[in-house]
Amino acid sequence: MIKVGIVGGTGYTGVELLRLLARHSGVSLQAVTSRKEAGMKVAEMYSSLRGWVDLVFSTPEEARLTECDVVFFATPNGIAMQQARELLDAGVKVIDLAADYRIKDLAEWSKWYGMQHASPELVEEAVYGLPEINRAAIKGARLIANPGCYPTAVQLGFLPLIEAGVIDTTSLIADCKSGVSGAGRKAEVGSLFAEAGDNFKAYGVAGHRHLPEIRQGLARAAGASVDLTFVPHLTPLIRGIHATLYAKLTKDVDLQALFELRYQNEAFVDVLPAGSHPETRSVRGANTCRIAVHRPQGGDTVVVLSAIDNLVKGAAGQAVQNMNILFDLPESMGLDIVPLLP
Ligand SMILES: NC(=O)C1=CN([C@@H]2O[C@H](COP(=O)(O)OP(=O)(O)OC[C@H]3O[C@@H](n4cnc5c(N)ncnc54)[C@H](OP(=O)(O)O)[C@@H]3O)[C@@H](O)[C@H]2O)C=CC1
Numbered sequence: 001m002i003k004v005g006i007v008g009g010t011g012y013t014g015v016e017l018l019r020l021l022a023r024h025s026g027v028s029l030q031a032v033t034s035r036k037e038a039g040m041k042v043a044e045m046y047s048s049l050r051g052w053v054d055l056v057f058s059t060p061e062e063a064r065l066t067e068c069d070v071v072f073f074a075t076p077n078g079i080a081m082q083q084a085r086e087l088l089d090a091g092v093k094v095i096d097l098a099a100d101y102r103i104k105d106l107a108e109w110s111k112w113y114g115m116q117h118a119s120p121e122l123v124e125e126a127v128y129g130l131p132e133i134n135r136a137a138i139k140g141a142r143l144i145a146n147p148g149c150y151p152t153a154v155q156l157g158f159l160p161l162i163e164a165g166v167i168d169t170t171s172l173i174a175d176c177k178s179g180v181s182g183a184g185r186k187a188e189v190g191s192l193f194a195e196a197g198d199n200f201k202a203y204g205v206a207g208h209r210h211l212p213e214i215r216q217g218l219a220r221a222a223g224a225s226v227d228l229t230f231v232p233h234l235t236p237l238i239r240g241i242h243a244t245l246y247a248k249l250t251k252d253v254d255l256q257a258l259f260e261l262r263y264q265n266e267a268f269v270d271v272l273p274a275g276s277h278p279e280t281r282s283v284r285g286a287n288t289c290r291i292a293v294h295r296p297q298g299g300d301t302v303v304v305l306s307a308i309d310n311l312v313k314g315a316a317g318q319a320v321q322n323m324n325i326l327f328d329l330p331e332s333m334g335l336d337i338v339p340l341l342p
C-alpha cells in the first residue's frame with residue numbers, strides 16, 4: 001500500500017483527493033492536514049466521507065509527512081515550495097496541485113505570482129504533470145507540478161493541431177469558462193451565491209496567471225514561442241471548465257482523424273464524433289476531458305471544444321493519475337468513474 005499524506009485537506013481539491021483516494025485500492029491515507037480544523041474528524045466536516053475516511057485532521061506540523069510515500073499539496077500557491085525539499089530529502093514523492101513548480105522561467109513565475117521562489121533549485125527538476133505529453137518523465141520523477149485547470153483544458157485541445165504543425169501558432173485564442181469551485185473554498189465576495197449565481201462575466205482579460213503556463217506548454221509542443229489570447233469567464237456552475245479554442249489552419253487535414261489518432265491510447269481524453277458539443281455535465285466528477293473539433297463552413301478556422309471537471313482532470317483526478325504513473329500502478333486505478341448527470 002502506498003502511504004499518502006495530504007496538506008490542505010479542507011479545501012475543494014483536498015476533499016476531492018479524499019473522495020478519489022477513499023476508493024483507491026492501492027493507497028492507505030496516513031495524514032490530512034488543516035491548520036484551522038486540527039482535531040476534527042474529516043467525516044465530521046465532510047459528511048459525504050462518512051464511512052469512507054476515518055481520519056482526523058492534524059496540523060501540518062503534527063502530521064508525520066516524512067513517513068509517507070507521497071504527499072499531495074492541495075494548498076495555495078507558495079506553500080509547497082517551502083516544504084518540498086525536506087520531503088524529497090526524506091525520500092517522499094511530492095505532487096503539488098498549486099503552481100509553485102509549473103513555470104520553468106523563475107523571473108516569469110515571480111512576475112505572475114508576486115513572490116520570490118523559496119526552492120528555485122527544484123524548479124528545473126520538477127516534471128509538469130500532464131500525462132498526455134509527459135508520461136515517461138512523470139514515471140521517473142520525485143516532484144510533480146500538477147497543471148492548472150484552464151491549462152489542462154486548453155493544452156489538450158490545442159496539442160494535436162500544434163504537434164501536427166497544421167495551424168498558425170501566432171494567433172491562437174482560448175475563450176474559457178469556469179465554475180465557481182475553481183476559486184477554492186476560501187471566503188471571497190466574488191464567490192458568494194448572490195454575486196456569482198445568475199451572473200456571467202469575463203475576468204483577467206489583461207492577463208491571467210495561467211497564460212504563461214499555457215504558453216510554456218504549447219511552445220514546447222510547437223518548438224517555438226506561440227501567441228495566445230486567453231480570456232477566462234466565471235459561470236454560475238459549481239464544477240466544470242469549458243474551453244472554446246480558435247486557430248487558423250495552414251494545411252488542409254482531416255481534423256477528426258488527427259484528433260482520434262492523437263488520443264487513441266489516452267484513457268482520459270475522449271474525442272467525440274464529428275459535429276458534437278461536449279458539455280460540462282458529461283464530465284462532472286470524472287477524470288475525463290471530452291473534446292470535439294469543428295471546421296465551420298469548411299473555412300480555414302478550426303474550433304476545438306474541450307470540457308473537463310476543474311476539480312478532477314483539472315486538479316485532484318489528474319494528481320491521482322500522476323501518482324499512479326509514479327508508482328507503476330494502472331493509470332486508471334481509482335479513477336474509473338461514471339460522470340454524475342443530471
Ligand atoms: N479549485 C480548483 O478548481 C483548482 C485549484 N488548483 C490549485 O490547487 C490548490 C488548492 O486549491 P483549492 O482546494 O481550490 O483551495 P482552497 O482554498 O479550497 O483550499 C486550500 C487549502 O489549503 C490549506 N491551507 C491554506 N493555507 C495554508 C498554509 N499556509 N499551510 C498549510 N495549509 C494551508 C487550507 O486549509 P486550512 O486553512 O484548514 O489549513 C485548505 O485546506 C491551489 O493552489 C489552487 O490554485 C488547481 C487546479 C484547480
Ligand SMILES: CC(=O)N[C@@H](CCC(=O)OP(=O)(O)O)C(=O)O
Pocket residue numbers: 077097098099147148149150178179180181182183210232234
Ligand atoms: C474560477 C476561478 O477563480 N478560477 C481560478 C483558477 C484556479 C486554479 O486552478 O488556478 P491555479 O491552480 O493555477 O492557482 C482563477 O481564475 O484564479
